[in-house]
Amino acid sequence: MREKLKLHCDVISGYAFSSSDWKEEGIPVIKIGNISNGSDIDCDELQYVDEFFWDKLDPKYHISNGDILVSLTGSHINQPNSMVGRSCRSLTEKKYLLNQRAGKVIPFDNTDKNYLYYLLSTKAIKYDIANRAYGGANQVNVSPSDIKNIKWKFPLIEKQKKISGILLKYDELIQNNNKRIIQLEDIAQELYREWFVRFRFPGYENAKFEDGIPEGWKIKRMNEFCYVTDGTHDTPKPVDVGVPFVTGRCISSGFVDFDAAYNISEADHEGIKKRSGLKSGDILFSNIGTVGNCCIVDYNREFSVKNVIIFKPETMRDTAYLYYWMTSSIMQEIFSAQTNGASQQFVGLTFMRRYKLLVPKDDILEAFADKVLPIVEQKRLLHQKNLNLDAQRDMLLPRLMSGKLEV
Template identity: 40%
Template structure:
């Protein structure tokens, strides 16, 4: 089925956020969504860096700057296409029950007439690779500060099916996203449980048998304090341009996490990845064999990787370059870390092993769900997959 073309601005408005003053920000209150909070497909307030404003200031803002559950946001500043995880024009949906507010350069997609156009459909349409590429090509600026204006986005021509077709397409794709989101909530809970066990044993020092253990200067007998250089090796990743990646196979990690997939692995899993350029000191876990590009290190060590993953989060990884953030390996190696005895580490592996197995199963489910959804997305948007006569059960929010 062929769809007619229209300008984005005929059906939606792209709103840029509010320019808050630096003195407005505080640690608690109403979260402020900045461009860094907008991820591919979703908005995240859980990275520990989200700033807030007082509720009194939020209450004075216009309704348009308030972000509510279901809203579709777009990054008006970001990188070029070579860094897809932070690319300008990336679109994310807001899934939190509580409100947030929109900062400048973070945009919101507002449907002009709900009788003619469906917000959920626009979320998926703007998420297609073709549209994201077109938006990124309109951007101007440096590598990590490419900017695109709302007006430029509104001038883009796109195919738009009739409203009933829009709703059917959104319902099909949102079914996948709801399953993914449910799995993500379970994954977050499992991660918190594993982290709590780590903190209970190795931070609060209430590990099994602690009552009978002797402590010397706060350190349990049999434990050691060592420099990181004595425990791990930070190995350099290898350059692999986006166009050279096969698109399937092993996950490819950079300093922002998974940035693609490739048929060749660089390291065997399970493994730990540490951000070297860009997101300095970011730490990721790979349960499978994987590839690491040159913006990150991968870890080699003889001790428990599960313990090491949590322990690395407590270390001070300093950015050594204000222009291009980077992690100096010598500085990283100079950090001291606590090394428990081998028997306790084995017990810790067993304790959290089952939790992490369930987590990995959920992650694998999500990978398959995303692959299926992403394969359907361009076919649905182009009309190659006709949904006009499909009997689709709409989610509660789409039934009216």
């Protein structure tokens, strides 16, 4: 028998912080923009409030590991990456607080928390939420009671746990792969710092230094080191089937997140392609909004870009050095300083073309590439495994939840 969700969970909206509450640091607050269309919270653009709010506010506004979140405000169904009803869960021990219009789903004792999360991840529930939304052309809202009035045929909790247990195995493998990707990245970053920040590169003991840099190394402008361009300045209309349109927000953890992109027509893509001419080994750098996210292009599928600067080194050797130069903590501090105080963070194409970087001798570049390119490849393979696991889980999800696949 179909039952309303309110018999299985509560849904609350977050606390209404005032504009004067926001601080440069403290407890991070999860807003609707931080609720991703996936398994974990999007922490790219967090805002903070004073630490005392943690004790001041009702614990229902606390977000802990495993808590389920749902966006109560968003766009219509035709924009799935920002649509109302997106859901995710916290996969970290970090403490967060919940902002208004960001919803928290609290299961009752008769319902398995993981089953409830996967239920909210189904298209059936997402579309049911979106169809109950009200508002204007660009933004719609749902209330907690709207969600709680949705009906579903809930199995007994023992079966709920069996279903969620199958799906959890996929997510656990994905999380383990993500941890390995982070470990590999840390190894490569530490090697970069050792060679190019501390100057303990091979043969450093016998190296001569001139004006604080090793002899034979050169200071070059970026456009002397590689070709630098950017993506389109237009915003093509989305289509149901077409070519992915990737913006700077789609660059995450060193990869392109195609799930965060929308599709554009082949004709629009061909016009943009002439400008960007993407190829494997190019580096994408997000330069508007969330500045400084980078990835190396693995161009095994067509896509167009906006709100990115594109760096085109001539060789993978140069790509390896430039990528870790751009993702080093020192460079991230420079990018942050460049954007402080602006209403919207932005690093311009001219600035990046003129920016100067230290370029080591060819033999050092070759030696560094020999060390880190295998790491880049291992990261790519792990990321591809995650995409495959994602696809397999998403194929099983509706069949398990609907009961078409028995457990």
